[in-house]
Amino acid sequence: MRFSSTLSRMGAAGVLLAAAAAVTAGIQARAGGTAAVSATVPATAAMPAPGDGIPLAAADAAAVTVPSSPDAWGGPRTGNEPTLSDRVVHYDIEATLDPVKHSVTGREQLTWRNRSQVPVKSVYLHLYMNAFEGMGSTFFTEKRLRESGFRSNVATGEGEWGHIALRGVRQGGTKVPWTFVHPDKGPASDHTVVRFDLPQAVAPGASTMIDIDFLTQLPRVIARTGYFGSFHLVGQWFPKIAVLELPGERGAATPRWNAHEMHLNSEFYADFGSYDVKLTVPKDYTVGATGERQGLPAEKNGMLTHRFVQGDVHDFAWTADKRTATPLVDTWSGPGSPKVTVTVLYPPEYKASAAPALKAARDSLTYFSNTLGPYPYKTLTVVIPPYNAEEAGGMEYPTFFTAEGYAQVEPDHLNQYLLDFVTIHEFGHGYFYGLLASNEFEEPMLDEGLNEYWDLRMLRDRGQDVHATTPLLKKLGFAPAFRVFEAERMGTPRSDPADAIGRNAYDRLQGIGPVYSRTAVAMRDLEARIGKAAMERAFKEYYRRWKFRHPSAADLRETLAEVTGQRAAVDAVFAQQVYATAKIDDRVASFSSREEVPLPGTRQANGAWVEDRQADLDKRIDAARAQWKKDHPNAREGSGPYPWRTEVLVRRYGAAVPQTLQVKFADGSVETARWDADEPWHKFSWVKPSQAVSAELDPQRQHLLDTSKLDDSRTMEADTRASRRWAMDFAAFVNYLYSLIATV
Numbered sequence: 001m002r003f004s005s006t007l008s009r010m011g012a013a014g015v016l017l018a019a020a021a022a023v024t025a026g027i028q029a030r031a032g033g034t035a036a037v038s039a040t041v042p043a044t045a046a047m048p049a050p051g052d053g054i055p056l057a058a059a060d061a062a063a064v065t066v067p068s069s070p071d072a073w074g075g076p077r078t079g080n081e082p083t084l085s086d087r088v089v090h091y092d093i094e095a096t097l098d099p100v101k102h103s104v105t106g107r108e109q110l111t112w113r114n115r116s117q118v119p120v121k122s123v124y125l126h127l128y129m130n131a132f133e134g135m136g137s138t139f140f141t142e143k144r145l146r147e148s149g150f151r152s153n154v155a156t157g158e159g160e161w162g163h164i165a166l167r168g169v170r171q172g173g174t175k176v177p178w179t180f181v182h183p184d185k186g187p188a189s190d191h192t193v194v195r196f197d198l199p200q201a202v203a204p205g206a207s208t209m210i211d212i213d214f215l216t217q218l219p220r221v222i223a224r225t226g227y228f229g230s231f232h233l234v235g236q237w238f239p240k241i242a243v244l245e246l247p248g249e250r251g252a253a254t255p256r257w258n259a260h261e262m263h264l265n266s267e268f269y270a271d272f273g274s275y276d277v278k279l280t281v282p283k284d285y286t287v288g289a290t291g292e293r294q295g296l297p298a299e300k301n302g303m304l305t306h307r308f309v310q311g312d313v314h315d316f317a318w319t320a321d322k323r324t325a326t327p328l329v330d331t332w333s334g335p336g337s338p339k340v341t342v343t344v345l346y347p348p349e350y351k352a353s354a355a356p357a358l359k360a361a362r363d364s365l366t367y368f369s370n371t372l373g374p375y376p377y378k379t380l381t382v383v384i385p386p387y388n389a390e391e392a393g394g395m396e397y398p399t400f401f402t403a404e405g406y407a408q409v410e411p412d413h414l415n416q417y418l419l420d421f422v423t424i425h426e427f428g429h430g431y432f433y434g435l436l437a438s439n440e441f442e443e444p445m446l447d448e449g450l451n452e453y454w455d456l457r458m459l460r461d462r463g464q465d466v467h468a469t470t471p472l473l474k475k476l477g478f479a480p481a482f483r484v485f486e487a488e489r490m491g492t493p494r495s496d497p498a499d500a501i502g503r504n505a506y507d508r509l510q511g512i513g514p515v516y517s518r519t520a521v522a523m524r525d526l527e528a529r530i531g532k533a534a535m536e537r538a539f540k541e542y543y544r545r546w547k548f549r550h551p552s553a554a555d556l557r558e559t560l561a562e563v564t565g566q567r568a569a570v571d572a573v574f575a576q577q578v579y580a581t582a583k584i585d586d587r588v589a590s591f592s593s594r595e596e597v598p599l600p601g602t603r604q605a606n607g608a609w610v611e612d613r614q615a616d617l618d619k620r621i622d623a624a625r626a627q628w629k630k631d632h633p634n635a636r637e638g639s640g641p642y643p644w645r646t647e648v649l650v651r652r653y654g655a656a657v658p659q660t661l662q663v664k665f666a667d668g669s670v671e672t673a674r675w676d677a678d679e680p681w682h683k684f685s686w687v688k689p690s691q692a693v694s695a696e697l698d699p700q701r702q703h704l705l706d707t708s709k710l711d712d713s714r715t716m717e718a719d720t721r722a723s724r725r726w727a728m729d730f731a732a733f734v735n736y737l738y739s740l741i742a743t744v
């Protein structure tokens with residue numbers, strides 16, 4: 001999901017001008033610190049179990065530390081199995097859109113397989129759309145109590161709420177009673193998780209079929225779903241079964257249901273399976289959906305029924321609009337992938353965005369399949385929502401995602417960067433959310449975080465910078481460009497990080513933003529430490545080993561450690577940043593380089609004490625210098641007849657990271673020292689024939705998580721305060737800018 005859309009809401013020019021004003025006013029923007037209040041302290045106990053004794057995952061579940069067992073989720077997929085994934089669910093859905101009421105009437109036949117070795121008497125389903133039924137839902141309660149918006153913070157007006165009503169649930173013709181439950185201790189008025197108590201227990205290894213009639217009322221676009229005018233983005237719209245996790249999967253010791261309420265900041269987690277969905281809409285509507293279209297739509301009473309089928313995915317979303325322009329359709333092929341049909345659906349007002357979005361999608365297919373592994377599906381559908389429906393934009397579903405529309409897209413301007421970035425990001429979810437299928441409630445870093453990292457890698461590898469300008473600002477001469485990871489670090493909390501990146505999505509003091517940016521920067525820093533090629537090998541293996549399963553943070557850690565052979569570095573980063581949060585803040589505290597001239601005092605010579613007096617010494621020193629100049633007519637400043645003592649005091653205000661100190665000398669020589677010890681300070685010194693001119697920690701910029709890079713270096717120049725002051729203002733400006741846009 002795109003996290004922040006403040007920028008597109010204000011308009012790029014507005015943001016840039018606001019940022020400039022903020023600098024002028026001397027406002028030091030605090031990056032990332034958006035949420036003022038954390039959620040209530042979650043209870044650690046799991047919900048009481050129903051009759052079959054299977055509990056729900058704990059409300060505060062977060063990054064897993066224990067690696068999953070090798071046979072978790074049916075074991076690694078080799079490609080020789082009859083299906084890509086070990087399918088657990090099958091959904092047959094018939095849905096009819098009422099474009100006036102913006103509602104969907106649905107009949108769902110859910111087939112679910114009990115993978116466990118115990119009989120299952122109750123199953124849990126998500127009814128996500130009930131997050132939008134009113135102010136009493138967990139979603140709106142968190143929004144209210146935290147005084148925090150969701151992305152562009154569209155207000156829901158009268159008549160614009162959404163919900164999903166169960167109209168009938170049967171198992172083999174017998175009515176199934178249901179109860180709303182609150183796995184995360186949310187308010188009783190939340191109805192996003194429901195338990196079905198089945199008349200017939202599902203035996204170990206057996207499957208059951210549940211028939212569900214439902215009515216989904218779409219809200220006006222909010223939080224990745226809804227309608228605006230004739231545009232409908234239908235996501236999180238059907239009753240969807242939760243995941244029954246088995247021992248050895250994501251840290252589970254016994255079978256447990258993994259279901260969570262729909263929070264203000266959390267996304268989804270579901271079983272792999274297959275979908276066969278018939279969508280009936282008025283015949284003048286253009287339809288796009290997850291998966292492959294089956295034949296031509298069938299017409300009846302002015303309505304067309306479109307059928308889409310897709311295997312080995314874990315969600316299904318669709319769109320219908322009568323304003324859609326003629327779609328852009330293209331194909332893409334790559335090693336190991338089937339031929340992929342790429343379709344861009346867009347409204348007339350964003351025609352300028354269609355071709356750039358198609359290009360970004362095709363480029364992403366190439367990059368992700370080259371660097372991670374093949375894209376295994378035959379379709380990819382990109383939807384650009386219309387004007388005023390931006391809250392439907394920037395969201396991923398399997399083989400289907402929504403991008404963002406701009407009326408104009410100019411090369412090397414902010415609009416182009418944002419269009420590219422959001423398209424790449426939503427496509428990238430197809431890997432981290434789609435194929436690797438992380439639990440986004442509990443371990444959002446594995447999806448949003450790793451995806452952000454891989455997106456920025458793609459931009460970096462093709463040399464694309466962030467061009468923070470608009471046509472107007474460019475005319476005024478303002479067109480700064482930043483490297484993507486440098487920009488990312490500016491948008492993440494560094495001096496006061498409150499939340500481990502492995503914390504769950506919904507219980508965070510500084511909001512969800514740092515999950516994106518701190519993960520991306522921490523992974524980039526790990527890459528700088530262990531090598532780009534090693535990192536890429538490890539991620540390829542992570543994909544190969546864990547695709548179509550549901551890896552945990554521990555599974556990522558083990559794969560990285562094993563493949564790179566650098567367990568110590570990997571474990572250190574996970575201990576500091578994934579399972580905890582640590583500030584990195586190393587500085588050059590003082591730097592001196594002084595000539596060691598003869599000093600006054602007494603000394604023994606030929607059995608007697610003699611005194612070297614200052615006046616005599618001065619003469620001797622002057623003479624020595626004069627002679628030295630004669631002998632070395634071209635000598636540079638900072639050299640002479642006497643050696644120089646150089647001292648550098650480095651201080652550590654945060655966690656220990658492996659550091660390099662580089663000192664440059666006037667004669668062109670360089671001294672490099674390692675500083676890896678976990679100690680608050682260290683003094684390095686050299687005595688050399690030349691004066692030092694600069695001392696710098698981390699010259700390779702391996703530690704972008706470091707609070708400030710400005711205090712990493714010092715020079716011998718007399719007074720750098722003015723330039724430092726300017727640099728600080730500029731850093732504040734950029735901080736402000738990127739706190740707004742970096743975590744899309």
Ligand SMILES: [Zn+2]
Pocket residue numbers: 001002003425429448451744
């Ligand atoms: Zn995202």
